[in-house]
Amino acid sequence: MSGQFTNRYARLILGAARSVIGPEAWRDALRQAGLARYEEALPPPSPDPGITFAEMSAFCQAIRERFGPDGKWMLRRIGHEVFQQGLPSYSWLANLARLVSGSCKRLGSEFYNAMQRAAAIVRMETGTFPLIWREGDWVYWDNPSCPYCVGLSCAEPCCDLPAGTLEAITAWVLERPVEAIRVVQESSRACGEPSCRYRIEW
Numbered sequence: 001m002s003g004q005f006t007n008r009y010a011r012l013i014l015g016a017a018r019s020v021i022g023p024e025a026w027r028d029a030l031r032q033a034g035l036a037r038y039e040e041a042l043p044p045p046s047p048d049p050g051i052t053f054a055e056m057s058a059f060c061q062a063i064r065e066r067f068g069p070d071g072k073w074m075l076r077r078i079g080h081e082v083f084q085q086g087l088p089s090y091s092w093l094a095n096l097a098r099l100v101s102g103s104c105k106r107l108g109s110e111f112y113n114a115m116q117r118a119a120a121i122v123r124m125e126t127g128t129f130p131l132i133w134r135e136g137d138w139v140y141w142d143n144p145s146c147p148y149c150v151g152l153s154c155a156e157p158c159c160d161l162p163a164g165t166l167e168a169i170t171a172w173v174l175e176r177p178v179e180a181i182r183v184v185q186e187s188s189r190a191c192g193e194p195s196c197r198y199r200i201e202w
């Protein structure tokens, strides 16, 4: 079963994409994904269901195809932008201490808590349930119902938009440049695996 993004979250993603890839590529990707209805006006900032997971997945695929080898990087940048543009609208971030001081051990558990809060946002905006856990120095993010690769088949893990958002959240929480953060996608439903899993190295 395919779920839906809320209108407000779809609005955030589509708006971020337009600012990264420019209006022309953006319009083409919308059309290719069957989302031409948003060419003139983005979805309203409401919590109602809007774009389906299959439509959003097709939108990401259209960007990958257009930019070829740079597609992955483009989608990561869109993911960064989703976080930057979404920052003011989520009050959870205002309550989130940035982790510039403290012991490494404390940092680990607070970073883990930050990721739990991010997962709560994803639950609210997509109805999917990412699982988060720590393993050694790393934090894992695992979504068995990833909304970015529905109906897709990729030779290697291809859900770079959410990977970019995870990079941006991690960089923000730790006050590090986003280039210093590594988020590796270990598995993908688009590759026939049971979930889309990311290893967050920080």
Ligand SMILES: [Zn+2]
Pocket: 146, 147, 148, 149, 159, 188, 189, 190, 196
């Ligand atoms: Zn995925």
